[in-house]
Amino acid sequence: MLRVYNTLTQSKQEFKPLHDNHVGMYVCGVTVYDLCHIGHARSAIVFDTIYRYLQAKGYDVTFVKNFTDIDDKIINRANKEGLTTAQVSEKYIEEYYRDMDRLGLKKPTHEPRATMHVQGIIDFIKGLIEDGYAYESNGDIYFSVRKFDGYGKLSGKNIDDLESGARVEPGEAKDDPLDFALWKASKPGEPSWDSPWGKGRPGWHIECSAMSTSYLGQHFDIHGGGMDLIFPHHENEIAQTEAFTHKPFVSYWLHNGFVQINKEKMSKSLGNFFTIREILDRYEPQALRLFILMHHYRSPIDFSDQSLKEAEKALYRGYASLRFVQSLPVQGKPALSSENLGAFMQKLSEYEACFYNAMDDDFNTAGALSGFFDLMRLINTHFKDATSKPDTEAVKKLNTFVKSAVEILGVFDNDPQLFLSSRREKRLAWLGLAAGEIEQKIAQRALLRKEKKFKDADKIRSGLLKQGIAIMDTPAGTVWDIAEE
């Protein structure tokens, strides 16, 4: 049974979709005016994993993730660079895909853009005005927050406490400082759309209401985003949507925690951020993904080089274990005695249960990974030096679990042999070494070892290690790899 933490009720609840096997999920995407940073990566990875897990549970998921492609920041950027807003958003949507593809994100079902839904937004606003929830003022349209009963229910805020802190932009003519813009009259030179209230453009919050309900219906299952969106963005979405539809909007609100640097929120305004690509230039994309999944999605995570290096080591170790499974002989006598087989199967079931129970408990990927790493140890114990054919039943069960787990995690899902060898080649090129050179030295060393000239043999080994190459003598001969730092 899947349980999820719902921000709305501030508690874990059993997950029950509205329409039997179908799940509608909407996640707030990015405003495309700049490169994405690690915080965006976390949100994307978290909800990608949730999407994958819901599918693995057999749900038919409609996953909608938007692009905000019209907004003050985009207009500013366009002015600064002498481009149109469309050119700016187009450029950063491309950059977004370049990053997200490297992170192994599955394509959502729909990725709508606000500018493609302006008519729906206008219709939405019209309805709100007709019902008396919104009003016009100098070509702007505002939502009357006090007219909506229940404002503050998501963020746990009291409407009267908010009053004092509310901000009014110069030139705004709101009836109440808490009211927020649904539609903004355009200034000269700004992109605009025709509307019953003159030329203008959508406010931020309304696009998500219009797009989510258009794809998923007026009441759908999951709405997600970063914790900073709880207020005011999601609070406003609830107000305007429920005012419009007179129905509950979303069943489960899911929010991911922040990425921090030295215990401080990573953000544009603080300037303490890393873009996704500068990190991916230095670390394996799957290491970043693994790092994020080793923490619960609602907790803050502190980002550091050390953490990424640790995740990378764990990543390689996992792939190395999976490579053993891949290279098992298919013939020969059975590798496991019957009592070993029994113990093996029992542990396998145990780790599998650990994995799925953790995922069922509010997508606890960190807990699930413990089952997965336990499994890696089990593989190393039983198969590392396997020269005989392992039990077919055991391998089959093992493969089934591994395949399903890596599909859910989006980590360890490459071909282990290819992953490790391509990594080896990359690092080799970076070190400026050639494989042939290394193998030659290993052959030299083998001769010396045969002659028991261990001192000279060890010299070759330590020389290679200084160059960043580690060698290992195995029953099957000497193998080499890039030495870890």
Next chain:
RNA sequence: GGCGGCAUAGCCAAGUGGUAAGGCAGCGGUCUGCAAAACCGUUAUCUCCGGUUCAAAUCCGGAUGCCGCCUCCA
């Protein structure tokens, strides 16, 4: 000021009533000519104080520290 979260081994981090997963690092051992890798063993009573309970890291109250939201933000 209002609202919310967090505090678990050297570091990172799961665990929300029955005597502490996992990752990284360390130490001891097996293997090895010696190593490496792998495996085995080992490393915490859960910030502090008080309370509830047969039983609490886990519930309640208080203290201290850190963080987030209340303004654009994943």
